[in-house]
Structure formats: structure tokens, C-alpha cells
Amino acid sequence: MTKKLEKFSYAKSGVDIKQEEKAVKALVEKIKHVRKGFGQPILMGHYASIVDFGTFGVAITTDGVGSKIMVAEALNKFDTIGIDCVAMNVNDIVAVGAEPIAMVDYIAAEKPDERIMAEIAKGLEEGCRMANITLVGGETATLPDMVKGFDLAGTAIGFVEKDKVITGEKIESGDVIFGLPSSGIHSNGLTLARKVVEKAGLSYTDEFENGKTIGEELLTPTRIYIEVLDVIRNYEVHGMAHITGGGLLNLKRLKKAKFVISNPLPPQKIFKFIQELGNVDDDEMYRTFNMGMGFAIIMPEEEAKRLEKSGIEGRIVGYVEEGEGVYLSDLRIDL
Numbered sequence: 628m629t630k631k632l633e634k635f636s637y638a639k640s641g642v643d644i645k646q647e648e649k650a651v652k653a654l655v656e657k658i659k660h661v662r663k664g665f666g667q668p669i670l671m672g673h674y675a676s677i678v679d680f681g682t683f684g685v686a687i688t689t690d691g692v693g694s695k696i697m698v699a700e701a702l703n704k705f706d707t708i709g710i711d712c713v714a715m716n717v718n719d720i721v722a723v724g725a726e727p728i729a730m731v732d733y734i735a736a737e738k739p740d741e742r743i744m745a746e747i748a749k750g751l752e753e754g755c756r757m758a759n760i761t762l763v764g765g766e767t768a769t770l771p772d773m774v775k776g777f778d779l780a781g782t783a784i785g786f787v788e789k790d791k792v793i794t795g796e797k798i799e800s801g802d803v804i805f806g807l808p809s810s811g812i813h814s815n816g817l818t819l820a821r822k823v824v825e826k827a828g829l830s831y832t833d834e835f836e837n838g839k840t841i842g843e844e845l846l847t848p849t850r851i852y853i854e855v856l857d858v859i860r861n862y863e864v865h866g867m868a869h870i871t872g873g874g875l876l877n878l879k880r881l882k883k884a885k886f887v888i889s890n891p892l893p894p895q896k897i898f899k900f901i902q903e904l905g906n907v908d909d910d911e912m913y914r915t916f917n918m919g920m921g922f923a924i925i926m927p928e929e930e931a932k933r934l935e936k937s938g939i940e941g942r943i944v945g946y947v948e949e950g951e952g953v954y955l956s957d958l959r960i961d962l
Contacts, residue, residue, distance in 0.1 A: 714814070722867045812844075864930075
């Protein structure tokens, strides 16, 4: 029997995005040293950072799977989370216009487990195949006094001609937002999703729909947006956003402008399930989850209409105008 929950939020589940931003700022403010000459940074603090390698820039980023691992542990199913690890890094590389080429992984475990490692490897291999990258190495640490279970993260690199880096600086009023669908919850907001499921008295093995359990739905791998590389080769692109933790707020990382999502992509059923079960407000959902849109491309309207006709999965979901903030139609959500 499910329990009716009081109004829930990401902060109530234990993740305060604003406090997290303050903590990151405190960290970044203390790190001042910058390399000079060859290899110096030409882009910092974006989805990926880029360092100077002559004609090319080398993009680098790092990310992990997060508490999605706890769902995998609950189901004793680990063969897809490696895809999430690859996707969370590769998509950030693509978001600055770079082509991903290689990655390393890091696994911190309470104790070594051959079966779990082999299952993780299946996902890493599949993710690398999908993204056309090589896993060139990694590190495994056994830390029984620090880690309960395990954690999985990675670092990816890519390359881009320096004059083809896409930062968002070219975004202008009149541009439109082209949304690419997500495959589901991806690898963000799982703390809120898990707490809602658990506090409602449900199990991850309870049926979600069509014979699929709640846990299996939550473990749907993050989509890898490698097809975006073809988009930036063939269309005029002014900015790109990987919609991860923070939902639509990721658009703010591109440029000070007013981003309006006027015709959002339809969220998958898992989002409606979480929202109704946890009594979560619309703006909170769009501040936390991708809500059906995992990647956004900001481009001139004529280019976006041409892209729609190409057969790519996705469509125009909004526009950019003078001002500031992120809006879901008339509702400002970056407050």
C-alpha cells in the first residue's frame, strides 16, 4: 500500500542545489593557478573544459553515476550503469562541440567482487561502443573504511578545432531551442526519485508497467547523444546544453539570456509517477529532472526547421529572447 506524501522536493530528499552551488564556489575560489604556454586552458567551467594543443583543443570532463548505483544494488543488477558512466562524460564533451575519443574510469569499492566488476564492464564496453571511444585505463580502489558498496565515475577527453568550440556566446535573441528526447531519468535526480519511492512504502521490485519493475525503469541507461556531432558539422549551432542535474537550469550555463521552453517534449511516465507519488511541484520537477529532454541545441530558427525535416528525433521546444532566466512558458523556474 502506498503512502500519500506531503509536498516533496530535492532539498527535502537531501540534495540542496543552491547549497551545492555555494560549496562548489568555495572550492573554485581557492584554486587560482593556471598553466602558461602550451596546454593552457582556453575554456574553463563549462560542460567540459578545453586546453590548448596548437591547432586543436583537448576537451576534458569528469562525472559519475551517482545514487543510481543504489538502485542497481537493490536489484543486484549492474550491467547498465557503465553506460551511464560513459554517457554522463561523453555528452558533456559533445556539448562544447568536441568529439570524444577516450576515457578512464574509477571504481571505489568496499570490497572487490568479481561478478559485479564483470557486470560493470559490460556497460562500460557498450557505452564506449555507442560513443566510439576507447576506455584506455582506470583505477580501482578498495576502501572498506570509507565506502559502503561502491562508486563509479570516469573522466573523458575529446578534441575540437579551436575555431569550432561552441560555448553559447553566439546565442542571440530570436534563436530557438531544439530539444532531443531523453531515454528516461538518466543519471540525475535519483536521490529524489529513490526517497519518493521508499517513503511511499514501495519496493524497486514492484511493477511499474508492462511487466517492468520500478527499479528496472529507473535503471534505463542514459542516452548518448553522439549524433549531435553530425548536427554541428552540418548546421549552424550557437550553443548546446546537456540536461543533467538541475534540469532546465543547465541552460543558464550558456549565456545570460532569457530561455523560454514554450512547447516541452512529453516527459516519460516515470516522471509523472514520481511527481504524483511525491506530490512534487512542476517547477521543482523541471529544476531537478530532464523531464523528457536530455539535450538541447540552440540555433537560428531557419536551421532548426531544416533540422526538423532531417528526420532526427526531436523538435523545437522553445526560444531565446532579451532578458534573463529560464522559463517554462510563463513560469520562471530559476528562482
